Amino acid sequence: MKIALVAESFLPHTNGVTHSLLRVLDHLAARGDDAVVIAPEAPGAPDRVGDAPVVHVPAVGWPGYRDVRVATRGVRTLARVLERTAPDVVHLASPFVLGWAAVRAAAAVRVPAVAVYQTDVPSYAAAYGAPWGEPLLWNRVRSIHTAADLTLAPSTAAIAQLGALGVDRLALWPRGVDTVRFDPSRRDAALRARWAPGGEVVVGYVGRLAPEKRVGDLARIARMPGVRVVVIGEGPEGARLRRRVPEAEFAGFLGGGELARAVASLDVMVHPGELETFGQSVQEALAAGVPVIAPRAGGPVDLIRHGENGFLYAPGRLDQMAHAVQSLVDDPYLRLLMGAHARVSVEGRTWPRVCATLVDHYRAVTAPTGAHR
Structure with missing residues:
Protein backbone atom coordinates (compact mmCIF):
# COMPACT_ATOMS: atom_id res chain seq x y z
CA MET A 1 0.00 0.00 0.00
CA LYS A 2 0.87 3.66 -0.16
CA ILE A 3 -0.08 5.69 2.89
CA ALA A 4 -0.15 9.47 3.30
CA LEU A 5 0.38 10.34 6.95
CA VAL A 6 -0.95 13.81 7.71
CA ALA A 7 0.70 15.04 10.91
CA GLU A 8 -0.62 17.96 12.94
CA SER A 9 2.95 18.20 14.30
CA PHE A 10 6.15 16.44 13.28
CA LEU A 11 9.93 16.61 13.46
CA PRO A 12 11.90 18.46 14.68
CA HIS A 13 9.18 18.90 17.35
CA THR A 14 9.05 15.74 19.47
CA ASN A 15 5.88 14.70 21.26
CA GLY A 16 3.58 11.71 21.48
CA VAL A 17 2.17 12.26 17.98
CA THR A 18 5.64 12.43 16.43
CA HIS A 19 6.84 9.37 18.34
CA SER A 20 3.87 7.29 17.21
CA LEU A 21 4.30 8.36 13.58
CA LEU A 22 7.98 7.42 13.59
CA ARG A 23 7.13 3.93 14.84
CA VAL A 24 4.43 3.59 12.15
CA LEU A 25 6.92 4.71 9.48
CA ASP A 26 9.42 2.10 10.71
CA HIS A 27 6.78 -0.61 10.46
CA LEU A 28 5.59 0.41 6.99
CA ALA A 29 9.18 0.51 5.72
CA ALA A 30 9.84 -2.97 7.13
CA ARG A 31 6.75 -4.26 5.30
CA GLY A 32 7.81 -2.65 2.02
CA ASP A 33 4.92 -0.20 1.93
CA ASP A 34 5.34 3.34 0.58
CA ALA A 35 4.68 6.31 2.83
CA VAL A 36 4.65 10.08 2.54
CA VAL A 37 4.37 12.48 5.47
CA ILE A 38 2.43 15.75 5.12
CA ALA A 39 3.21 18.16 7.95
CA PRO A 40 3.42 21.88 8.80
CA GLU A 41 6.70 23.49 7.80
CA ALA A 42 9.06 24.25 10.69
CA PRO A 43 12.66 25.43 11.03
CA GLY A 44 14.96 22.42 10.85
CA ALA A 45 12.27 20.07 9.59
CA PRO A 46 13.64 17.10 7.56
CA ASP A 47 12.76 16.53 3.91
CA ARG A 48 12.82 12.76 4.39
CA VAL A 49 12.51 10.25 7.20
CA GLY A 50 14.08 7.02 6.03
CA ASP A 51 12.54 6.31 2.63
CA ALA A 52 9.49 8.50 3.27
CA PRO A 53 9.48 12.01 1.78
CA VAL A 54 8.06 14.83 3.91
CA VAL A 55 5.80 17.36 2.19
CA HIS A 56 5.84 20.64 4.10
CA VAL A 57 2.69 22.75 4.22
CA PRO A 58 3.08 26.49 4.98
CA ALA A 59 2.49 27.17 8.67
CA VAL A 60 2.83 29.83 11.35
CA GLY A 61 3.92 29.53 14.97
CA TRP A 62 1.37 29.62 17.79
CA PRO A 63 1.75 32.73 19.98
CA GLY A 64 3.82 31.89 23.05
CA TYR A 65 4.64 28.35 21.85
CA ARG A 66 7.31 28.52 19.19
CA ASP A 67 7.37 24.73 18.70
CA GLY A 74 -6.78 24.58 3.09
CA VAL A 75 -8.59 21.83 1.26
CA ARG A 76 -7.46 22.72 -2.30
CA THR A 77 -3.77 22.59 -1.39
CA LEU A 78 -4.17 19.27 0.41
CA ALA A 79 -6.25 17.82 -2.44
CA ARG A 80 -3.47 18.71 -4.91
CA VAL A 81 -0.90 17.06 -2.67
CA LEU A 82 -3.01 13.90 -2.42
CA GLU A 83 -3.59 13.82 -6.17
CA ARG A 84 0.16 14.13 -6.73
CA THR A 85 1.17 11.50 -4.17
CA ALA A 86 -1.76 9.14 -4.98
CA PRO A 87 -2.05 7.25 -1.66
CA ASP A 88 -4.36 4.28 -1.07
CA VAL A 89 -5.30 5.61 2.37
CA VAL A 90 -4.82 8.82 4.35
CA VAL A 103 -10.14 14.82 5.80
CA ARG A 104 -12.17 16.98 3.40
CA ALA A 105 -9.43 16.80 0.77
CA TYR A 124 -7.36 21.90 27.39
CA ALA A 125 -9.40 25.08 26.90
CA ALA A 126 -10.32 25.36 30.57
CA ALA A 127 -6.78 24.53 31.69
CA TYR A 128 -5.53 27.41 29.54
CA GLY A 129 -8.12 29.89 30.82
CA ALA A 130 -10.59 29.74 27.92
CA PRO A 131 -13.48 27.46 28.99
CA TRP A 132 -15.81 29.34 26.63
CA GLY A 133 -13.92 27.81 23.70
CA GLU A 134 -14.50 24.18 24.67
CA PRO A 135 -17.88 23.70 22.87
CA LEU A 136 -16.45 25.16 19.65
CA LEU A 137 -13.47 22.85 19.82
CA TRP A 138 -15.65 19.80 20.43
CA ASN A 139 -17.65 20.75 17.32
CA ARG A 140 -14.41 20.63 15.32
CA VAL A 141 -13.51 17.22 16.77
CA ARG A 142 -16.97 15.88 15.89
CA SER A 143 -16.79 17.27 12.36
CA ILE A 144 -13.39 15.69 11.66
CA HIS A 145 -14.16 12.26 13.05
CA THR A 146 -17.63 11.92 11.55
CA ALA A 147 -16.09 12.80 8.17
CA ALA A 148 -13.39 10.13 8.48
CA ASP A 149 -14.03 6.60 7.27
CA LEU A 150 -12.71 5.18 10.52
CA THR A 151 -11.56 6.69 13.81
CA LEU A 152 -9.02 4.88 15.94
CA ALA A 153 -9.14 5.77 19.63
CA PRO A 154 -6.35 4.83 22.05
CA SER A 155 -8.44 3.84 25.09
CA THR A 156 -11.89 2.77 26.17
CA ALA A 157 -12.36 6.20 27.77
CA GLY A 166 -22.03 11.08 18.02
CA VAL A 167 -18.93 9.72 16.30
CA ASP A 168 -19.47 6.24 14.90
CA ARG A 169 -17.12 3.92 12.93
CA LEU A 170 -14.84 3.66 15.97
CA ALA A 171 -12.18 1.11 16.82
CA LEU A 172 -9.71 0.71 19.68
CA TRP A 173 -6.06 1.22 18.72
CA PRO A 174 -3.74 1.64 21.72
CA ARG A 175 -0.12 2.79 21.49
CA GLY A 176 2.86 0.47 21.48
CA VAL A 177 5.82 0.58 23.84
CA ASP A 178 9.50 -0.17 23.23
CA THR A 179 10.02 -2.95 25.76
CA VAL A 180 13.73 -3.19 24.91
CA ARG A 181 14.44 0.47 25.53
CA PHE A 182 12.18 0.70 28.60
CA ASP A 183 13.34 -2.17 30.76
CA PRO A 184 14.07 -2.65 34.48
CA SER A 185 17.69 -3.49 33.60
CA ARG A 186 18.25 0.22 32.80
CA ARG A 187 18.06 1.10 36.51
CA ASP A 188 21.13 3.15 37.44
CA ALA A 189 22.41 3.12 41.02
CA ALA A 190 24.70 6.12 40.49
CA LEU A 191 21.86 8.25 39.17
CA ARG A 192 19.65 7.24 42.10
CA ALA A 193 22.42 8.12 44.56
CA ARG A 194 22.61 11.60 43.04
CA VAL A 229 10.32 13.88 43.92
CA VAL A 230 11.99 13.93 40.50
CA VAL A 231 10.36 15.77 37.58
CA ILE A 232 11.48 14.74 34.09
CA GLY A 233 10.40 17.03 31.26
CA GLU A 234 10.07 20.66 30.27
CA GLY A 235 7.31 23.00 29.20
CA PRO A 236 5.64 26.38 29.69
CA GLU A 237 4.98 25.72 33.39
CA GLY A 238 8.61 24.89 34.17
CA ALA A 239 9.62 28.10 35.94
CA ARG A 240 6.41 28.29 37.99
CA LEU A 241 6.69 24.66 39.07
CA ARG A 242 10.30 25.09 40.17
CA ARG A 243 9.11 27.84 42.48
CA ARG A 244 6.08 25.90 43.69
CA VAL A 245 7.91 22.63 44.37
CA PRO A 246 11.44 23.70 45.37
CA GLU A 247 12.06 20.37 47.12
CA ALA A 248 11.86 18.48 43.82
CA GLU A 249 14.71 17.59 41.50
CA PHE A 250 13.97 18.95 38.01
CA ALA A 251 15.89 16.81 35.52
CA GLY A 252 14.76 18.74 32.41
CA PHE A 253 13.96 17.20 29.04
CA LEU A 254 15.51 13.77 28.48
CA GLY A 255 15.35 11.55 25.42
CA GLY A 256 16.66 8.26 24.08
CA GLY A 257 18.78 6.16 26.42
CA GLU A 258 18.91 8.95 29.00
CA LEU A 259 15.15 8.88 29.37
CA ALA A 260 15.02 5.08 29.59
CA ARG A 261 17.71 5.11 32.30
CA ALA A 262 15.91 7.82 34.27
CA VAL A 263 12.49 6.14 34.12
CA ALA A 264 13.88 2.77 35.23
CA SER A 265 15.65 4.50 38.12
CA LEU A 266 12.36 5.68 39.65
CA ASP A 267 10.75 3.69 42.47
CA VAL A 268 7.24 5.02 41.83
CA MET A 269 5.71 7.20 39.14
CA VAL A 270 2.85 9.63 39.73
CA HIS A 271 1.02 10.97 36.68
CA PRO A 272 -1.54 13.50 38.00
CA GLY A 273 -3.02 14.68 34.66
CA GLU A 274 -6.73 13.98 34.20
CA LEU A 275 -7.01 14.60 30.44
CA GLU A 276 -4.88 11.77 29.05
CA THR A 277 -6.44 9.98 26.08
CA PHE A 278 -3.84 7.22 26.51
CA GLY A 279 -0.84 7.91 28.79
CA GLN A 280 2.29 6.84 26.93
CA SER A 281 4.64 7.84 29.75
CA VAL A 282 2.54 5.66 32.09
CA GLN A 283 3.03 2.70 29.76
CA GLU A 284 6.77 3.34 29.47
CA ALA A 285 7.13 3.43 33.26
CA LEU A 286 5.24 0.14 33.55
CA ALA A 287 7.57 -1.40 30.96
CA ALA A 288 10.52 -0.24 33.08
CA GLY A 289 9.10 -2.07 36.08
CA VAL A 290 7.86 1.04 37.89
CA PRO A 291 4.43 1.03 39.60
CA VAL A 292 2.28 4.02 38.60
CA ILE A 293 -0.23 6.12 40.51
CA ALA A 294 -2.73 8.16 38.45
CA PRO A 295 -6.29 9.53 38.56
CA ARG A 296 -9.11 7.18 37.63
CA ALA A 297 -9.71 9.08 34.39
CA GLY A 298 -8.88 8.70 30.71
CA GLY A 299 -6.33 6.35 29.21
CA PRO A 300 -4.47 5.31 32.40
CA VAL A 301 -7.60 3.42 33.52
CA ASP A 302 -6.83 0.85 30.80
CA LEU A 303 -3.17 0.59 31.80
CA ILE A 304 -3.20 0.58 35.60
CA ARG A 305 -4.66 -2.42 37.39
CA HIS A 306 -5.51 -0.97 40.78
CA GLY A 307 -3.59 -2.73 43.55
CA GLU A 308 -1.61 -4.87 41.08
CA ASN A 309 0.74 -2.68 39.00
CA GLY A 310 -0.16 0.64 40.61
CA PHE A 311 -3.01 2.62 42.12
CA LEU A 312 -5.86 4.73 40.76
CA TYR A 313 -7.35 7.56 42.80
CA ALA A 314 -10.50 9.65 42.39
CA PRO A 315 -9.80 12.78 40.28
CA GLY A 316 -9.02 15.72 42.52
CA ARG A 317 -8.53 13.57 45.63
CA LEU A 318 -4.93 14.40 46.40
CA ASP A 319 -5.32 12.80 49.81
CA GLN A 320 -5.87 9.46 48.04
CA SER A 327 1.78 2.84 51.07
CA LEU A 328 4.55 2.24 48.52
CA VAL A 329 7.10 4.27 50.49
CA ASP A 330 6.40 2.20 53.60
CA ASP A 331 6.49 -1.22 51.93
CA PRO A 332 9.53 -2.01 49.72
CA TYR A 333 8.21 -5.53 49.12
CA LEU A 334 4.97 -4.12 47.70
CA ARG A 335 6.98 -1.81 45.40
CA LEU A 336 8.98 -4.79 44.16
CA LEU A 337 5.90 -6.93 43.60
CA MET A 338 3.99 -4.17 41.81
CA GLY A 339 7.06 -3.41 39.68
CA ALA A 340 7.19 -7.03 38.51
CA HIS A 341 3.47 -6.96 37.67
CA ALA A 342 4.00 -3.62 35.88
CA ARG A 343 6.51 -5.10 33.45
CA VAL A 344 4.38 -8.16 32.71
CA SER A 345 1.26 -6.05 32.13
CA VAL A 346 2.70 -4.35 29.01
CA GLU A 347 5.06 -6.95 27.57
CA GLY A 348 2.60 -7.81 24.79
CA ARG A 349 2.08 -4.17 23.74
CA THR A 350 5.07 -3.92 21.39
CA TRP A 351 5.05 -1.49 18.47
CA PRO A 352 5.28 -4.26 15.82
CA ARG A 353 2.10 -5.87 17.18
CA VAL A 354 0.27 -2.55 17.47
CA CYS A 355 1.31 -1.44 13.98
CA ALA A 356 0.26 -4.77 12.47
CA THR A 357 -3.23 -4.04 13.79
CA LEU A 358 -3.07 -0.57 12.23
CA VAL A 359 -2.32 -2.10 8.81
CA ASP A 360 -5.39 -4.31 9.25
CA HIS A 361 -7.46 -1.15 9.76
CA TYR A 362 -5.96 0.35 6.58
CA ARG A 363 -6.99 -2.78 4.69
CA ALA A 364 -10.51 -2.60 6.08
CA VAL A 365 -11.17 0.91 4.77
CA THR A 366 -9.57 0.24 1.37
CA ALA A 367 -11.48 -3.01 0.77
CA PRO A 368 -14.57 -2.78 -1.49
CA THR A 369 -16.77 -3.60 1.52
CA GLY A 370 -14.83 -1.33 3.90
CA ALA A 371 -15.95 1.76 5.72
CA HIS A 372 -15.25 4.19 2.85
CA ARG A 373 -18.45 5.81 1.66
Missing part, protein backbone atom coordinates in the same frame (compact mmCIF):
# COMPACT_ATOMS: atom_id res chain seq x y z
CA VAL A 68 3.65 24.57 17.87
CA ARG A 69 3.11 25.09 14.14
CA VAL A 70 -0.34 25.73 12.65
CA ALA A 71 -0.86 25.00 8.94
CA THR A 72 -2.25 27.86 6.88
CA ARG A 73 -3.33 26.00 3.74
CA HIS A 91 -3.75 8.50 7.99
CA LEU A 92 -4.76 11.58 10.02
CA ALA A 93 -2.54 11.83 13.11
CA SER A 94 -4.27 13.73 15.94
CA PRO A 95 -6.20 15.85 13.39
CA PHE A 96 -7.37 19.33 14.23
CA VAL A 97 -6.29 22.17 11.89
CA LEU A 98 -4.32 20.50 9.09
CA GLY A 99 -6.34 17.33 9.69
CA TRP A 100 -9.64 19.15 9.16
CA ALA A 101 -8.46 20.27 5.72
CA ALA A 102 -7.01 16.83 4.98
CA ALA A 106 -9.38 13.01 1.05
CA ALA A 107 -13.13 12.91 0.45
CA ALA A 108 -12.74 15.26 -2.55
CA VAL A 109 -10.22 12.94 -4.23
CA ARG A 110 -12.06 9.79 -3.05
CA VAL A 111 -9.33 8.35 -0.85
CA PRO A 112 -10.39 6.71 2.44
CA ALA A 113 -9.21 8.42 5.63
CA VAL A 114 -8.34 6.86 8.99
CA ALA A 115 -8.34 9.43 11.80
CA VAL A 116 -6.23 8.66 14.86
CA TYR A 117 -7.61 10.44 17.93
CA GLN A 118 -4.73 11.22 20.24
CA THR A 119 -5.13 14.55 22.04
CA ASP A 120 -8.10 15.88 24.02
CA VAL A 121 -7.63 19.43 22.68
CA PRO A 122 -11.07 20.78 23.72
CA SER A 123 -10.61 19.94 27.39
CA ALA A 158 -11.59 7.90 24.46
CA ILE A 159 -14.03 5.63 22.64
CA ALA A 160 -16.77 6.53 25.14
CA GLN A 161 -15.91 10.22 24.81
CA LEU A 162 -16.15 10.18 21.02
CA GLY A 163 -19.25 7.97 21.04
CA ALA A 164 -21.00 10.49 23.27
CA LEU A 165 -20.24 13.14 20.64
CA TRP A 195 18.85 12.08 43.17
CA ALA A 196 18.37 10.60 46.64
CA PRO A 197 21.65 10.71 48.60
CA GLY A 198 19.81 9.86 51.80
CA GLY A 199 18.30 6.69 50.35
CA GLU A 200 14.87 8.27 49.84
CA VAL A 201 12.18 6.59 47.75
CA VAL A 202 12.28 8.27 44.33
CA VAL A 203 8.82 9.31 43.16
CA GLY A 204 8.87 10.69 39.62
CA TYR A 205 6.79 12.40 36.97
CA VAL A 206 7.58 12.18 33.25
CA GLY A 207 5.98 14.49 30.68
CA ARG A 208 5.36 18.05 29.59
CA LEU A 209 5.23 20.73 32.25
CA ALA A 210 1.92 22.24 31.18
CA PRO A 211 -1.29 23.28 32.99
CA GLU A 212 -3.33 20.27 31.86
CA LYS A 213 -0.76 17.87 33.37
CA ARG A 214 -1.40 19.13 36.93
CA VAL A 215 2.26 18.64 37.89
CA GLY A 216 1.78 21.10 40.74
CA ASP A 217 -0.19 18.36 42.54
CA LEU A 218 3.19 16.78 43.33
CA ALA A 219 3.71 19.50 45.95
CA ARG A 220 1.40 17.37 48.12
CA ILE A 221 4.01 14.59 48.31
CA ALA A 222 7.27 16.52 47.91
CA ARG A 223 7.53 17.17 51.66
CA MET A 224 6.68 13.63 52.74
CA PRO A 225 9.45 12.07 54.89
CA GLY A 226 11.60 9.60 52.98
CA VAL A 227 10.44 10.85 49.55
CA ARG A 228 12.43 12.53 46.79
CA MET A 321 -2.84 10.12 45.84
CA ALA A 322 -0.69 10.83 48.91
CA HIS A 323 -2.01 7.72 50.69
CA ALA A 324 -1.09 5.55 47.68
CA VAL A 325 2.41 7.03 47.59
CA GLN A 326 2.80 6.49 51.35
